[in-house]
Amino acid sequence: MNELTTTPDNLPVFDRRKFLALGGTTAAFLLGTGGIAKAYIMLNGSTPRSQAPVGLDPATGREITAEAWPANRIYTYALAGTDGWASMPSSDALGPNHGAAAMDPYFPDPLADAANKNLYIFSFNNVTGLDRTQVAARKGHSQFCAPLIYSTVGDELWLTLTNLGLQLRPDLVDGHTFHWHGFRNAIPFYDGVPESSIAVTIGNDFTYVFRPHDSGTYMYHCHFEDVEHVTMGMQGIVFVKPDPADRVNLGLYTQKAYGVADGDALGESVYDREFAILLGEVDARAHFNDAHIQATDWSDFHANFWTMNGRSYPDTLQPNGVRDANGQLLVQTDGGVGTDGKSVLTTVSNPDLPESRLFSNPLSSLVQAKVGERILIRLVNLGFQNQTIEFPGLEIDVLGRDARFVPDSAQRTKTDSVQIGPGESRDIFFKAPDAAGTYPFYNRGLAKYAGSADGSDNWVGGQRSEIRVYDTLAPQLKPNGWSGESAWAGEFPVVAQHTGVTISATAIRVTKGPNTGRFISGTVTTDTQAFLSDIWYVRATNAPLAGNASWIQVPFTGSGPYAFSVEVARAGNNANPKKTYWLLARDSAGVYSSPIQVQI
Numbered sequence: 001m002n003e004l005t006t007t008p009d010n011l012p013v014f015d016r017r018k019f020l021a022l023g024g025t026t027a028a029f030l031l032g033t034g035g036i037a038k039a040y041i042m043l044n045g046s047t048p049r050s051q052a053p054v055g056l057d058p059a060t061g062r063e064i065t066a067e068a069w070p071a072n073r074i075y076t077y078a079l080a081g082t083d084g085w086a087s088m089p090s091s092d093a094l095g096p097n098h099g100a101a102a103m104d105p106y107f108p109d110p111l112a113d114a115a116n117k118n119l120y121i122f123s124f125n126n127v128t129g130l131d132r133t134q135v136a137a138r139k140g141h142s143q144f145c146a147p148l149i150y151s152t153v154g155d156e157l158w159l160t161l162t163n164l165g166l167q168l169r170p171d172l173v174d175g176h177t178f179h180w181h182g183f184r185n186a187i188p189f190y191d192g193v194p195e196s197s198i199a200v201t202i203g204n205d206f207t208y209v210f211r212p213h214d215s216g217t218y219m220y221h222c223h224f225e226d227v228e229h230v231t232m233g234m235q236g237i238v239f240v241k242p243d244p245a246d247r248v249n250l251g252l253y254t255q256k257a258y259g260v261a262d263g264d265a266l267g268e269s270v271y272d273r274e275f276a277i278l279l280g281e282v283d284a285r286a287h288f289n290d291a292h293i294q295a296t297d298w299s300d301f302h303a304n305f306w307t308m309n310g311r312s313y314p315d316t317l318q319p320n321g322v323r324d325a326n327g328q329l330l331v332q333t334d335g336g337v338g339t340d341g342k343s344v345l346t347t348v349s350n351p352d353l354p355e356s357r358l359f360s361n362p363l364s365s366l367v368q369a370k371v372g373e374r375i376l377i378r379l380v381n382l383g384f385q386n387q388t389i390e391f392p393g394l395e396i397d398v399l400g401r402d403a404r405f406v407p408d409s410a411q412r413t414k415t416d417s418v419q420i421g422p423g424e425s426r427d428i429f430f431k432a433p434d435a436a437g438t439y440p441f442y443n444r445g446l447a448k449y450a451g452s453a454d455g456s457d458n459w460v461g462g463q464r465s466e467i468r469v470y471d472t473l474a475p476q477l478k479p480n481g482w483s484g485e486s487a488w489a490g491e492f493p494v495v496a497q498h499t500g501v502t503i504s505a506t507a508i509r510v511t512k513g514p515n516t517g518r519f520i521s522g523t524v525t526t527d528t529q530a531f532l533s534d535i536w537y538v539r540a541t542n543a544p545l546a547g548n549a550s551w552i553q554v555p556f557t558g559s560g561p562y563a564f565s566v567e568v569a570r571a572g573n574n575a576n577p578k579k580t581y582w583l584l585a586r587d588s589a590g591v592y593s594s595p596i597q598v599q600i
């Protein structure tokens, strides 16, 4: 059967999946031929991995119009869209008293690539800071849910999305997009809706640029075949903190969720610790169907698991995962809290060990606090159902709804439970109890739990977690962070303040043998959060501006520090006087090196 069918009018008919795939291709074609392309640096017909976005000056990566904007405040993140395997609490792995019963044949999925994983997923992998080879190696190793991302008003957020394709489903040539749900003033180009913009096709990447002006808790998801891709795991939380200069009336606190510009002049949204929790649902049949090349009727959705940050109780209580240097997710073991008030965490080095069963579900939902601290929970729902999360015995105040500050004049009332619908967010504030102990919070819909296989624990497989209150606890260094975790040790996207790229080179003249000629060879180094994007050279007395068409691109290979060698003249010219050459490099964040001069 041909992929294209024809109507009586002889018009080709595509299904939605094919239409979207074509849309991505068409948009890429337009970029290559339309007026938009002039904003790209296209030398020697090459396409750098990460390009200066349309509308920005390719020489500086910033708006062409002069604007007071602090230097080096571009925060870069890299996500890779691919498939993989995650772990829901099964009786196989956790025993009949802590794990859910098997649902033959859907769960645990017999195709899973390791005994401790059981659910096929599509999702975004955090590949920030990895080089091309390491990113490519992440194909088929995704995480559930997508990484937690955050930014600050006043900063630019550059997010490079790479589509690695699906390891288990090479027949699906789906694109992926990044849709920032609720982002105000979005232009279609960066809105991630494939019908009106572009989708990232397999083997390609695209850098989205955001300049958030409104604090609050948002969410993001893929918008390509959205019901399927979102449900399969392409969903995550993104939140924005106010500009530090806008955080007045902090009192004794160090953090504030909304600034004066957002409506919080009184300093009501202050807090000591913050946690972001994404509510989702898993229909194991749908995940099985995608793994086994079967169609799913998405209108017949029946959840088997209800998740917080891609985990179901009791996994919600486990520590955060961390990444090793290759981007491999590991899970720390929970050693409790030490005498210094820090969590005792031990990294599991072998991801296939049973205790690291959650290495594809790296985000914890356990809330840790010191007695009396003010806690912020950023709650987001990207499932299909309305949920009510109850905090028994606590007095919670909902100060944010859908990334908007709720002023006291809106007749806020304190409560012990919060309702949240699909696509919504709530910023929940409360004071941790004055007595050390464990305080659960959970979904009040008691039918929304799988229950343990032996019927002894009805909370298994649902949205339940705990607030653990300690007399002493070290400060929190990152959102959702445990007190023992350093600021960037976790799997969270690494926020990069780019120091820029440096290039060094030496002139080499070979006068004998078969390889005679004049060469310039050298190395390029980037900071730890970026990688080399391009190198150019030009023969000139004075270096032209970056992005000038006279620059000639040099191919590069391998990972950093990047070595290159370019032949600038053949043998036989040896008697000629030396010429001046200039070299320039650019990294994946769009930061250029200073040009250097070489005489050869």
Ligand SMILES: [Cu+2]
Pocket: 081, 174, 175, 176, 177, 222, 223, 224, 229, 234
């Ligand atoms: Cu997708």
